[in-house]
Amino acid sequence: EPEVTQTPSHQVTQMGQEVILRCVPISNHLYFYWYRQILGQKVEFLVSFYNNEISEKSEIFDDQFSVERPDGSNFTLKIRSTKLEDSAMYFCASSVRRNSRDEQYFGPGTRLTVT
Amino acid sequence: SQQGEEDPQALSIQEGENATMNCSYKTSINNLQWYRQNSGRGLVHLILIRSNEREKHSGRLRVTLDTSKKSSSLLITASRAADTASYFCATASSGSARQLTFGSGTQLTVLP
Numbered sequence: 017e018p019e020v021t022q023t024p025s026h027q028v029t030q031m032g033q034e035v036i037l038r039c040v041p042i043s044n045h046l047y048f049y050w051y052r053q054i055l056g057q058k059v060e061f062l063v064s065f066y067n068n069e070i071s072e073k074s075e076i077f078d079d080q081f082s083v084e085r086p087d088g089s090n091f092t093l094k095i096r097s098t099k100l101e102d103s104a105m106y107f108c109a110s111s112v113r114r115n116s117r118d119e120q121y122f123g124p125g126t127r128l129t130v131t
Numbered sequence: 132s133q134q135g136e137e138d139p140q141a142l143s144i145q146e147g148e149n150a151t152m153n154c155s156y157k158t159s160i161n162n163l164q165w166y167r168q169n170s171g172r173g174l175v176h177l178i179l180i181r182s183n184e185r186e187k188h189s190g191r192l193r194v195t196l197d198t199s200k201k202s203s204s205l206l207i208t209a210s211r212a213a214d215t216a217s218y219f220c221a222t223a224s225s226g227s228a229r230q231l232t233f234g235s236g237t238q239l240t241v242l243p
Contacts, residue, residue, distance in 0.1 A: 049231075051231075058235055059221075060233070066229075071229060072229055072230050109174075111229075113229070118161070118162055121176055122176070124172060
């Protein structure tokens, strides 16, 4: 069964450094998402992406964040200058959103630790 | 309560028993989705129910939706130890079906 994959599984970085989190969505999916979950807290929406542009973003997704689909398979989240409070599990998700298929399928996550 | 709040926060049952988890929300929704998360792992999609549906089944899962009460329930029948996990409801609002709002989750423990 097709799955969303994410790399790396764990990233440790120093405050102020740039990180790029990578995702490979399910191949026939059209919408892509990033969510994050700070330890012990709820899963929070960051951004959705369709047709090579951001379709929605939350207040969390400020100028330090950007997303890109550099080729036909990868979807990346970049944090330009990491802060301690960016430490969280970051989940990528994708959905078909065609023929009433709205289910969002999540990857296993990347645990980002900012020191 | 906030959008997509589950109760109870924790539930402990014996293997073979049924487990019922509830979710309440505040705004109008397009759909509601239930997910499972094993400790420290990713989110596994379980089932989606649309705002015009009242009940849906998938294997041992039964989901109901009452839009007049803005609530949903997830029933797991004949529970197994492997069902031990956190269960979350996530709502997609009528205005923004692409953005899921998650609740705090119910931690289910199934004792062998």
